[in-house]
Amino acid sequence: MNKLLLALAICLGLNACGSNGTKKDNTTNVEQTQLQETKDRVEILYFHGKQRCATCMAIEKNAQEAVESQFADELKNGTVVFKTIDISKAENEKIAEKYMVTWSALFVSKWKDGKETYENLTESAFANARTAPDTFKSGVIEKIKTLLK
Incomplete structure (x- = not known):
């Protein structure tokens, strides 16, 4: 609850700092982000760095x-x-820290009543995304179906 209030306060503060008395289009984006943050959902998070190998690109593509x-x-x-997150960008530093990501990774998280549980699928992704894409895709699909229940 405190994190949600803090996030809301920061968003409102940032919005107010840039305000010149006219309504900006990004207000709608902030409202949508806040609504999405409270909505029950399953997120697929693909993390990558600036340089990517063939397997890393296959993970993103196939997922x-x-x-x-x-x-x-x-x-x-x-x-x-589905989110693709470039961990080499400064704006993604906090989310990379949250998931303790330092290179390409794949996570699936479930948000229920504002609480998150997540699973790291990176090992399976690297083992299958390029060499057995159908196996990889099936695994991702089954995990999401399970979390949507």
Whole structure:
């Protein structure tokens, strides 16, 4: 609860600092982000650095294909969220620290009543995304289906 209030205060403070009396389009984005942060959902988080190998690119490509092909409706309504996060960018430092990510990684997290549980799928992703993409995609799909229940 305190984290949510702090995040809200920061967002409102940042919005107020940039305000010149006119309504900006990013207010809608802030409101959507706040709504999404409180909504029950499953997030697929693919982390990567500035340089990526063939396997790293296969993880992102195949994870995104699996999600988009099986969960199109859930992506539209926000029940499933796919995020690609470049950990070499300063704005992504905090999320990388939260998940203790220092290189390419794949996480699936479930948000329920404002609380998160997550699973690190990185080992399976590196083992299968490039050499056995169908196995990898099936695993991602099954994990998401399980978490949506």
